[in-house]
Amino acid sequence: MSHPSQFSLLRSRRFLPFFLTQLLGAFNDNIFKQALILGILFKLNAQADQALLINLCALLFILPFFLFSALGGQFGEKFAKDALIRAIKLGEVLIMLAGAVGVLLGNLPLMLLVLFLMGSQSALFGPVKYSILPQALREDELVGGNALVETGTFLAILGGTIGAGLLMASSDYAALVAGSVVGVAVLGYLASRFIPFAHASLPQLALDWNILRQSWQIMRMGLGQRPAVSRSLIGNSWFWFLGAVYLTQIPAFAKDWLHGDESVVTLILTLFSLGIGLGSMLCERLSGGKVEIGLVPFGSIGLSLFGILLWAGSGQLAPADSAYDWLSLLAQPGSLTLLGCVVGLGLFGGFYIVPLYALIQSRTAEQERARVVAANNILNALFMVASALLSILFLSVAGLSVPELFLVVSLMNVAVNCYIFKIVPEFSMRFLVWLLGHSMYRVEARGLQVIPDEGAAVVVCNHVSFVDALLLAGAVRRPMRFVMYYKIYNLPVLNFIFRTAGAVPIAARHEDERIYAQAFERISQYLQCGELVCIFPEGKLTSDGQINTFRGGIERILEDNPVPVIPVALQGLWGSFFSRAPQRGLFRRLWSRIGLVAGQPLPASEASCARLQAEVQALRGERA
Structure with missing residues (x-):
């Protein structure tokens, strides 16, 4: 049955303003966060331990997802979603004005505070970001809409990371970064002004300001959904666990195993992001416009396969007198195979994550959807913290190498998804039908x-x-x-x-x-x-x-x-x-x-x- 291409959504007011709003937000988050990290490393002459400060940055950005996701879920049910997004984006403008002052003054405490506020704004935006899509899109557009959102998000993360590096390389980095983050925040707010009306799904909801109690209740709501939804939440968070492991270890992998410089790190990040974007885009075509959860086992198989191949192919590149740049790396025997594994990880990651998001949205009651997404965000944060702890355990305590860590998480991926598919055999059934x-x-x-x-x-x-x-x-x-x-x-x-x-x-x-x-x-x-x-x-x-x-x-x-x-x-x-x-x-x-x-x-x-x-x-x- 023919259906319009997912790219036709980019011509629709039902989708385009929201898409631009979330894309600009992700882009801005990563410009500021990466600029702060690079500033700590090269510009600010901080007296504290640099490694400690960088880990503190990661903590300050992830902590609000534990603290405020439940509140964001309640807001997403109680208030009209278009108005809520505009209020959140206006808050981003104010936060980035403070961030610009911090960058111009070189005030590290102020920039760390702004990073925490950015995480808080993202925690509030996340539930409404995913719960508005089923209201704005038809069922046969849901996979394509999620694919575009995931593609835009990962490309925005990549663009913000690379853009921050370019801005920080200038002698006028402070003014450039300050102007960029404020300008992008203003553009995001202006884009949000064009989002069509999206009604509140549960306006009579009484807000509970007790963060711990509400977080616990929302987690129980999310994990208490029907098995297909609750296990999809776990599968979704597991993907972010894997993503956090790979993205965190890419710099060390590029330096120690590919013998590359900073440009090689950028190349791997680019290939990984493009792979996820391509996989997300192909989901809509491979699923025929419907929510096809049969792609989830397909994506899981690919994630494990390419993770194992990445481990098997590591250590085969000969070191050089000086670090390879990205062009010289491409000329080395075996490098294209390893880079192909990186693309494969991203590609099958897209196959894995997009149907899970679409399933969560389509099979959750409208009056609970924002809170279930909030529960998913809390789980994501927990799994990402767990990925950091596990990486420390395996790399520092057990003495594994980075490729061996990739092997371990690839085998863990098999175990986790076998559990999910056993509890919800519909995934396996739909995979066989799709195949x-x-x-x-x-x-x-x-x-x-x-x-x-x-x-x-x-x-x-x-x-x-x-x-x-x-x-x-x-x-x-x-x-x-x-x-x-x-x-x-x-x-x-x-x-x-x-x-x-x-x-x-x-x-x-x-x-x-x-x-x-x-x-x-x-x-x-x-x-x-x-x-x-x-x-x-x-x-x-x-x-x-x-x-x-x-x-x-x-x-x-x-x-x-x-x-x-x-x-x-x-x-x-x-x-x-x-x-x-x-x-x-x-x-x-x-x-x-x-x-x-x-x-x-x-x-x-x-x-x-x-x-x-x-x-x-x-x-x-x-x-x-």
Whole structure:
């Protein structure tokens, strides 16, 4: 099913002003933070230990996420989000004015205070940043919107880091940095003025100013969500754990293992950020515009694989008399492989993180969304602190090298995500469905917009292969409950997918009366709960490519549950490996193009077996 490119959002007022606002904020944070770090190292002649001051900078920026994320979550529910963003961005202008004074005077205590205030502003902005997207965007735009936000954020972080280095290299660095941070803050506020109205989701919420109590309650709310959401919060925070490990160790890795200078550090940061941006952008295309959590295991596999490859390839570059710059590094044998691993980490990180954010937003109740995002921010901060402690433990206490640390966290990634996927098997199920639809088949879907986004309905489809249900599940944005022959339901491997998806096994009455009766009871329960049920009325796979006679089970379902019926036809599957065609072959039809066509819904009163069979036959046409 065709849908507009995610880049079309950049032409929409629903998205562009917000996108620019958050991008400029991330850019400004990193200009000031990096300028402060470089100032401590090279400009300010601070009497205290430089390493201590730099770690203090990291602490001052991360501490507000523990202290104020819960408050930000409450604000995000109680107040109109557009007005709240403007108030926060106006606060950024005032904070950066103070920061400019600190830079011009070379006043380190004032700059450290401003850094803490910047972290506080970011902690308040985070919950509203992610909770406004589901209000502003349609469901089929949510993945693309998150992809653009993640790409913009990482590129802004990179741009701010590099920009600060360029500004600090000038003899007039103080005036340049001061003017830049104030100017960017003003631009961010002006961009926020164009954000459309976004209503408060819970205006009657009573604010709780007790930071500890509210933080604990919000954490319980976040981790008390349905398993798919709560484990997505853990997966999201785990990604920031990994990111913190890699980003923190990149300078040491570039110096000691790539024998490079500062330009090599910049090169690696650039490649990592571009990889995340590319992965985020590809998410929208690979997911077909829907929230496709099947990409999360795909991203997890890539994160571990490229982390292990980075460890395996380290130590192979020969040292030089002087440190390599980025150009001379590229000429060294083996360097492109290592840099490719860095890009791969970023690329699969994008595949991993974007669907998780979209899932959290789409499956959380609107009146709880900002607070759940606040819980996620607190978890992120905890995991990032844990990453620093673990790095100290492994590097300083256990004596591991930086590449060995990369190996350890890559193996830990396998363990953490196996836990997540075990608790929420939907991730693994959707991965297998997504893999099938992007390897053996290319699905061209048409007319699926007629399937309602909510409310009970029955989908009827011709039955050509053993994987019909998987192909439908991968193409339709909304989860469906499939009714299928019990022997297909019990097939090895596929049974895991069908059970996870809540499929309904059915048998002919003469085969097993109990299974037959239970199937109709479960179908009624699903429809009464407003769910979407898919049935193959032929009752068996076609053995000659033609549509078999529709049986009366669909009419029995509609007698008890008079819901709309949507005819759907599969095209081009006959002759594929999973069909019963005599000449089928695994590789002969590899990545074959198949069609999935939906017709107009019929009211239950008109949905006879004969009428539905004629509709499906017409939709399928001559393409068996």
